[in-house]
Amino acid sequence: MQQVVGTAENITHWKLAEEQRRAANRTLAEQNDLFRQVIDTTPHLVYLKDGDGNYLLANQATADLYSLSVEEVVQTNVSQLPISPDDMARYLRADRQVMTSQRELIMEETFTRPNGEVVWFNSIKRPFQLADGTTRVLGVDSNITALKETQQALRQAKEAAEENARAKQDFLANMSHEIRTPMTGILGLAGLLQKTPLDERQSQYLDHIQHSADQLLVIINDILAMAQLGAGKVRLETTNFDLRQVLVASRQLLLPKAAEKGICLELELPPAEVSTLVSGDPYRLRQVLLNLLSNAVKFTDQGQVLLTCRRLSNPQEPLVFEFAVLDSGIGIPAHQLEYVFDSFTQATASTAREYGGSGLGLSISRGLVELMGGSITVESRLHEGSAFRVTLPFAQAQAPLPLSTPLAAPVGYYSLGPRRILLAEDNAVNQVLVNAQLGTWGCQVDIASNGREALQLFHHHRYDAVLMDIQMPGLDGVATARLLREHPDAARAATPIIALTAHALPGEAERYQAAGFDGYVSKPFQEEELFQTLVRLLTPPNTLVAEESAPVYSLAGIRRLAHGNEEFISRLIRVFVETTPPIVQELESALQQQNWPALSATAHHLKSSFAGLHMHPVLDIVRRLESIKPGTDHDLAEINSLVQQVRTVTDQVIAQLRRELPD
Template sequence: MKLRRGWDIHTRTQLISVGPALLLTLLLTGFFTFVRLQDLRQELNHTGQLIANQLAPATEYGVIAGNIQVLNTLLKATLDTPHVRFIEVRDRQDNILAYEEQAAPQDKSATQVEIFHAPIHLQRLALSKELPYSAGSGGNHMDNDYLGRVVVGMSNDAFNSQQQAILLKATVLALFALLLTFLVARRLAWRLSQPISTMADAVKAIQAGNYRTALPEVDDNELGGLARHINNLASALEQASLEQQQSIAQLVKAREESEQANRAKSDFLAMMSHELRTPMNGVLGMLQLLETTEMTDEQAEYSALATESTEHLLKVINDILDFSRIERGALELERITFNLLELIQSSAQVFQHSAHQRGLALQLDTQPGLEQLVVKGDPTRIRQILVNLLGNALKFTEEGNIRIETRWQALDNEVLWFSCAVHDSGIGISPERLEHMFDAFQQADNSISRRYGGTGLGLPIARTLAERMGGTLNAESQEGRGSIFTLEIPLPFARHNERAVEASVDDASSGIGHKVLLVEDNPVNQTVIEAMLRSLGYQVSLVGDGAQALSTVERHEFAAVLMDCRLPVMDGYEATRQIRRLPERAQVPIIALTANALQGDREACLQAGMNDYLAKPFKRADLQRILQAWVAPRPLASSQSGS
């Protein structure tokens, strides 16, 4: 079976052609040879019997007269007949009266002899019609007429020789027929298999990508039609390949243009982020410094409104940047230690003043034991989710209350399940519009956007952040009866010796006795940040580019260096690398203060050798917290883990 499967079409065609011819030739040759041999046997028997029958009447006289000489003469004459081996005459008592035989052959090989018998009867002549034999005595009369018999021995040599000749002729004829059949089958097989083999080679070439292989159209039959179809297929594939190559070239070109446009968009986004954050840092910083001065109630109200508007603008910018990161899949989460209750309280504290001004009650309902929970995660992103939910609740609630309900459950010794639900008594959302609230740039309807403002990015970003943390963000609402937004995330427990570092913003004496170097080229930011640092008790040295920072650090010792990244002469990255090469200043904390807030900017700062990163615009409390993390007297390794 395996061998038969491995035969090619040429061999199979020959077998199909020769096999039936071989079987038919063998059958016909065997049949006709058998018939011819039977005829030869009958002819030999007929000849021998004929000789015996003709010799029997001639020996009648010699048998009756007992003339042996006459008998011998007859026998010798008959012995000259070809292939007669011996002749004998026997009387009625079966005694041999005469016997003659041929001389023994010289080869003395054993010869088969066929024996033929013929009776010798007394010949009676009817003398008259009136004297017929009696019917009743017919049998006895025949017995009385029996005189003896003639025995003739015929040699089988003639039969054997003729038989061999017949077999030889039949074999030669069969072989000739088979040879002729084989040659014809070979020719037919070649004419059939050669075009098919050519087509197979052409198909292999087409499969390998050579579509210019052309097959000759041998005949106007099935093979010719198949060759035409293969040629048409090759032409179609060649055309399709050319179109595919053109499409691929267009796709490659489009991809390159898209990547170039994406790079241009990223560069533009980075530039716009930097250009927006730089003046906003000055505005927000000045407003915070203004709040520390003596103001009338009217001035304080104006300052608060300006601060709120600036922070809202900053939130819009941050939402756009976060959404851009999420679209690129480049959003990364931190894993640091923090206290859950302090995080929730600080998030709610941001809206306490606004809620009070609008006559709303902001309530915090916490489960007992929450104040002791120290966990690991990304507090910045969790705060971002909570601030977004609280901001929406405050925005869409005109009367009533806003309640923050927190629950937690330990799943095991390592992980807890944290749930925070924000209830409001605001305008609510209809069920058919609720499912679209988490789609980007979507709000309940266009009138909501016109009345309350907003980009529609807050909830999509919040849900994406929750899902990235392994949790969920769900909403329940009835139109006119308020809404409930529930955040659920798993958080691993921190080790007992790890505590979140949350500095108090009211401690203005934490920087007393420490000298810091501020590297900033923007005059407004120089004024704002320097004022913030001095209000925190730090002694400030100010330079405007990276080269000056390198020479200043080389000459003086500082508790920390606040480094902008985009600087003239030498940028902040190169200045940091040069400072790290100074043997005596290699361990000085360098903190990036930059308006570059896109994905990868933080990593670029850390790879350059900076210890931490603070994006502009920032609050005075953020600046104080990050300085306390690095300037406070504690081991370097512990400090790094706190960042």
């Protein structure tokens, strides 16, 4: 009988473990396969390298970059791959920096293909710790070549646009000069001709010439203003000023045009107790108001135009004022309202034909208002009128303005006395024009046709001032001015130099000032503008009105109306001399009785008389007196000072006017 002895061992747990290992291996294989599919599917370069540049892992995108298989890349050193020496050196430096610093590095890298094509990558490299404790570099590179090409295209487009803008600016500057130079001659010679005896028909022809030239000049200025705004070259000034003065001056400029059309141009100022002393840019505000008022007067054939101003903010809040221009004109169709602020736009084609204009005024106004941090809106009904409202913020004036500007009168109006002036101007018409104007003011004029001639004359003679055209052949005005400032005689080197230029683009005034100019007059200039610039530079500082000095007034407006009719001028002067003193007495009497309505009404009466003689300093005073309202607190000392100034200046003006009258 045989017996079998056997042993049995339970290996279930081994089998289970083996199955688990096989399952784990399958899972790991699946994960590795998934990982490989993921990294091979992504368009980004994914790789693992050591510090010597050996690839330990690479995806398909990395292999494709080198035009190799993944197997060919892995375990291969970068020095054995088709990489330029410069690229390889950069890669190794970056890899070693990551391993040394143990910090992530984000950078842009380039790869140059054998055909010279450059591929851009945004590379993220970070340290990667293996199980054995060694550190490797894990990299993910994103191809940003398309982005770089787009950026390059944008840069080129930007440079082309900037070059185009510069070309446009140069073109506008040249056109400004080419148009303004003959315009200076036309307007200037027309002004000189107006001072000569003319019959009625000749006066009409001359008026048409001046009106047409003025219209052309407005269009030129509008186009240049739009170019400045479009180029972002408009610079705002910040100065203390009184809104009331800007409002009054703006209305004053449009009054003749409104009167010519038979419409009323009214002004509604803030109450006297509301301070209108602000800090901002009075010139740009005035430009906006004049654009709006000019349009309102142009498109209103009957009724009135009203300019108003009111403060919107509380006394404790930042200063915000609303300016409104209301008219009873032709109005704007509802479907056109959203386009009125667009460039070269008018309500209808028939409007453009009937009323003219460039269609730029409102677009310029909107640009300036937005530049000043404000807003502009319009409401209108066809055949009923329009309302334009401008809201602007201002800063508080840093210092109170003086009650009135000291009246400087170094010389009689339109008389500079025996002054010697050097005129550097290459245009023959402008030479005749400026020489004639300066001659009527008592000046001796030496003329140079270019910069070299100006330097020679300046070194041989002493001059009270130099008028310098900017664009002259050879040595231009800027270079000539710099050389004049280098004269060894310090007093002569400090001779006032005034730029005369047809260029009107942004930055020109700053360039002239940096070159040593003391003043700047843009062509075509008004006779009074040139005169006042010379007076300012030839007058000693802090010159006040002397007892026997000529008062500040002008007969220019009356002379324009008279067209050379001296009898008419004398008659108007006599009316002023005879009727004004009693009105001033009424003003003084109203003050003594503290009759504020009478004081305001009398000041209003005086205002029109003073405006006719361009008595601007005292005009500001009577406007302040006119604004005084009953029922409010009044500073009697201040009002008394204002009335006394009216009396003093009026007496001086009348004394001068008596000398103007024939015996």
